[in-house]
Amino acid sequence: MSRRAELVLAxxxxxxxxLLSWAVPWLRFVLTIALAKGVAVLGILLLLRAxxxxxxxxxxxxxxxxMAAFGASRIPDTLLLLPLAGIVAAAAGLAIGLFVSRYxxxxxxxxxxxxxxxxxxxxxxxxxxxxxxxxxRVPATTFGGAALSAEGQSWAMxxxxxxxxxxxxxxxxxxxxxxxxxxxxxxxxxxTRLEFMGVPARLVLLAAYVLSAFLAGIGGVIVALSTRHVxxxxxxxxxxxxxxxxxxxxxxxxVLGPFLGAAAYELTRVYAAALVAEAWQMALGAVLLLVIxxxxxxLWGMGQAxxxxxxxx
Amino acid sequence: MSAWFVENGMLLGLATLDxxxxxxxxxxxxxxLNLVFGVLRVLNxxxxxxxxxxxxxxxxxxxxxxxxxxxxxxxxxxxxxSSAIVGGILGPPIERLLRLMQGQExxxxxxxxxxxxxxxxxxxxxxxxxxxxxxxxxxxxLGTIEVPFGSDAIPFTAYQLLVxxxxxxxxxxxxxxxxxxTLFGRMIVAVTVDREAARAMxxxxxxxxxLTFSAGAALAALGGALASPTTSLVPGIGASxxxxxxxxxxxxGLGQIEGAALSAFMIGLGxxxxVYFAPExxxxxxxxxxxxxxxxxxxxxxxTLEARRI
Numbered sequence: 001m002s003r004r005a006e007l008v009l010a011x012x013x014x015x016x017x018x019l020l021s022w023a024v025p026w027l028r029f030v031l032t033i034a035l036a037k038g039v040a041v042l043g044i045l046l047l048l049r050a051x052x053x054x055x056x057x058x059x060x061x062x063x064x065x066x067m068a069a070f071g072a073s074r075i076p077d078t079l080l081l082l083p084l085a086g087i088v089a090a091a092a093g094l095a096i097g098l099f100v101s102r103y104x105x106x107x108x109x110x111x112x113x114x115x116x117x118x119x120x121x122x123x124x125x126x127x128x129x130x131x132x133x134x135x136x137r138v139p140a141t142t143f144g145g146a147a148l149s150a151e152g153q154s155w156a157m158x159x160x161x162x163x164x165x166x167x168x169x170x171x172x173x174x175x176x177x178x179x180x181x182x183x184x185x186x187x188x189x190x191x192t193r194l195e196f197m198g199v200p201a202r203l204v205l206l207a208a209y210v211l212s213a214f215l216a217g218i219g220g221v222i223v224a225l226s227t228r229h230v231x232x233x234x235x236x237x238x239x240x241x242x243x244x245x246x247x248x249x250x251x252x253x254x255v256l257g258p259f260l261g262a263a264a265y266e267l268t269r270v271y272a273a274a275l276v277a278e279a280w281q282m283a284l285g286a287v288l289l290l291v292i293x294x295x296x297x298x299l300w301g302m303g304q305a306x307x308x309x310x311x312x313x
Numbered sequence: 314m315s316a317w318f319v320e321n322g323m324l325l326g327l328a329t330l331d332x333x334x335x336x337x338x339x340x341x342x343x344x345x346l347n348l349v350f351g352v353l354r355v356l357n358x359x360x361x362x363x364x365x366x367x368x369x370x371x372x373x374x375x376x377x378x379x380x381x382x383x384x385x386x387x388x389x390x391x392x393x394x395s396s397a398i399v400g401g402i403l404g405p406p407i408e409r410l411l412r413l414m415q416g417q418e419x420x421x422x423x424x425x426x427x428x429x430x431x432x433x434x435x436x437x438x439x440x441x442x443x444x445x446x447x448x449x450x451x452x453x454x455l456g457t458i459e460v461p462f463g464s465d466a467i468p469f470t471a472y473q474l475l476v477x478x479x480x481x482x483x484x485x486x487x488x489x490x491x492x493x494x495t496l497f498g499r500m501i502v503a504v505t506v507d508r509e510a511a512r513a514m515x516x517x518x519x520x521x522x523x524l525t526f527s528a529g530a531a532l533a534a535l536g537g538a539l540a541s542p543t544t545s546l547v548p549g550i551g552a553s554x555x556x557x558x559x560x561x562x563x564x565x566g567l568g569q570i571e572g573a574a575l576s577a578f579m580i581g582l583g584x585x586x587x588v589y590f591a592p593e594x595x596x597x598x599x600x601x602x603x604x605x606x607x608x609x610x611x612x613x614x615x616x617t618l619e620a621r622r623i
Contacts, residue, residue: 285431
C-alpha cells in the first residue's frame with residue numbers, strides 16, 4: 001500500500017472517529033480508549049516485527065498511568081504530564097530492556113510476564129502508597145493551562161489521543177523504514193547474519209523495546225486521564241493479553257493495523273461484553289486462535305487482500 | 314546472631330517446612346512443563362490452567378463424594394485419580410492443536426498456547442465460579458505430627474510434611490527411571506533430542522508426543538490436586554502458577570528435571586522465608602532468584618549452552 005493511500009485512510013479514520021464521537025456522545029470515551037490502546041499496541045507491533053512477543057507490556061501502561069495519577073496533583077497539565085509519564089515508562093523500559101533483550105522467544109515473553117506480575121502485586125500490596133486494589137482517583141487536569149468543563153475535557157482527551165495516534169503512527173512508520181527498524185525483521189529471521197554485518201542485534205531489540213515501553217506509557221496516560229481512575233488491574237496479565245490480542249487481530253503488517261484492531265476490539269467489547277461478561281477472556285482466546293490459524297495477517301491483512309483482489313495489478 | 318536464632322528459630326523451622334511442601338507442588342507443574350517443552354519445543358502457557366483445573370477438579374469431586382458417604386481416607390487416592398482424568402481429557406485435544414502449529418514461527422506457537430490459556434481461565438471460572446473452593450479432607454485424615462525442634466516442637470500436618478514431598482520425590486524417581494531405563498523413556502528422550510532422527514529410527518513421534526503431553530498435563534493437574542487441600546483455589550491461580558513454574562524451569566535451565574527439583578526447592582524455600590520475614594516481598598522473591606541466576610548464567614543453573622546455529 002502506498003504511503004499516500006495509507007495517509008488518506010488514516011485521515012478518513014480520524015474523520016470517522018470525530019464524526020462518531022459527535023453523533024454518539026458516549027462513544028467519545030470508547031474511541032479515546034481505543035486510540036490509546038492502539039498507541040500502546042504499536043509498541044507490541046515493533047516487537048512482533050522482531051519475532052518477539054511480550055506478555056507483560058501492561059507494566060509500562062500501568063506504570064505511566066500511576067505516574068499520571070500521582071503527578072496530576074503536582075503537574076496538573078496534560079500536555080506536560082503526557083510526555084513526562086511516557087519518559088518514565090521509557091526509562092523503566094531501558095532498565096528492564098537491558099535484561100530482557102538478552103533473551104528471545106519463550107524467555108522474552110515469559111520474563112516480561114513475570115516482571116509485570118511482580119509489578120501488579122506490588123501495586124496491590126503497598127496499600128499505603130497505591131491504595132491497593134481500590135486504586136487511585138486521578139484529579140482533573142488542564143490543557144495548556146486551560147481548565148475545561150467535563151464535556152470539553154472529554155473532547156480534549158479525544159484530540160490528545162488522536163494527535164498521539166497520528167504522531168506515534170507516523171514515527172513508527174519512519175522507524176520501521178529506517179535501518180534500525182529494518183534490522184528488527186533480521187532479528188526475527190537470522191540474527192547471526194545481522195551480527196556478521198556488524199549490527200548488534202541486542203541493541204536493535206533494546207531500542208525497539210524502549211520505544212515500545214514509551215508507546216505503552218503514552219497509551220497508559222491517556223487511559224488514566226480519560227477514565228480518571230487507575231487500579232492494579234491495568235498491570236494484570238489480562239491487560240497485556242489484550243494488547244497482544246489487538247496486535248494480532250489488527251495485524252502486524254502496517255501501522256494502521258493496531259488502530260483498526262483496537263477500534264474493533266473496543267467497539268465489540270461495548271456491545272458484547274454484557275452478553276458474555278463471564279466468558280470474555282474465553283471469547284477473546286477463541287478469536288485469537290481463529291485469527292492465528294486462518295487469518296494470520298489480521299484485519300489489516302484481510303483488508304489488503306480484499307483491495308488487491310478488486311484491483312488486480 | 315544467636316539471640317536472633319533463639320527468637321526466630323521457630324519461625325525459621327516453620328518456614329522451612331512450609332517451603333518444602335510448597336516446593337513439592339510447584340515442582341510437579343514445572344516438571345510437566347519441562348517434559349512438554351522437550352517433545353513439542355513450545356512453552357505451554359496453558360500449563361498453569363491445568364494446575365488450577367486439576368486443583369478444582371480434585372477439591373470438588375472429593376467434596377461431592379464425601380457428601381455422599383465416601384470414606385474420608387479415599388480422598389487421598391482420589392487426588393491421583395482426578396488428576397489422571399483431567400490430564401486424559403484435556404491433554405489430547407491441546408496436544409493436537411499445538412501439533413498443528415509445529416513448524417510455524419515460535420511466536421505464533423507461543424500465542425496459540427496463550428489463547429488456550431485465556432480460554433481455560435474463563436472456562437474454569439464458568440465451571441467453578443469465583444468463590445474459593447477448598448476441601449481439606451486429605452489433610453484431616455492424616456492428622457498432625459509434632460516435629461521436634463530443639464527443645465520445642467512444631468505441630469505440622471502430616472499431609473504437608475510427608476505426602477507432598479513424598480509424591481514429588483516419587484515422581485522425580487519414577488521419571489528419572491522411566492527416561493533413562495525404559496524403552497518408552499528412551500523414545501521420549503530421542504524425540505526430544507532430534508525428532509527427525511527419532512522418526513527415521515522408526516519411533517512413532519506423534520504417539521510419543523501425545524503420551525508425553527498428556528502425562529505432563531496430568532502432572533500439572535496432580536500438582537494442583539496436591540495443593541488443593543492446603544490452599545484455597547481462587548481465579549488467577551493459573552496465571553501465577555505458570556509464571557512461578559516458569560521461574561523454576563528457567564532457574565534450573567529448560568529441560569533439566571533433577572535441576573527443576575532443586576530450583577523448586579530453592580524458590581519454595583525463598584518464598585516461604587519471605588512469607589514469614591518480609592510478607593510484602595513474597596511474590597517478588599521467586600523472580601529475584603530467577604533474575605539473579607539468569608544474569609550470571611543465562612542458560613540456567615544446570616542448563617548447557619546451546620551452540621548458535623548459523
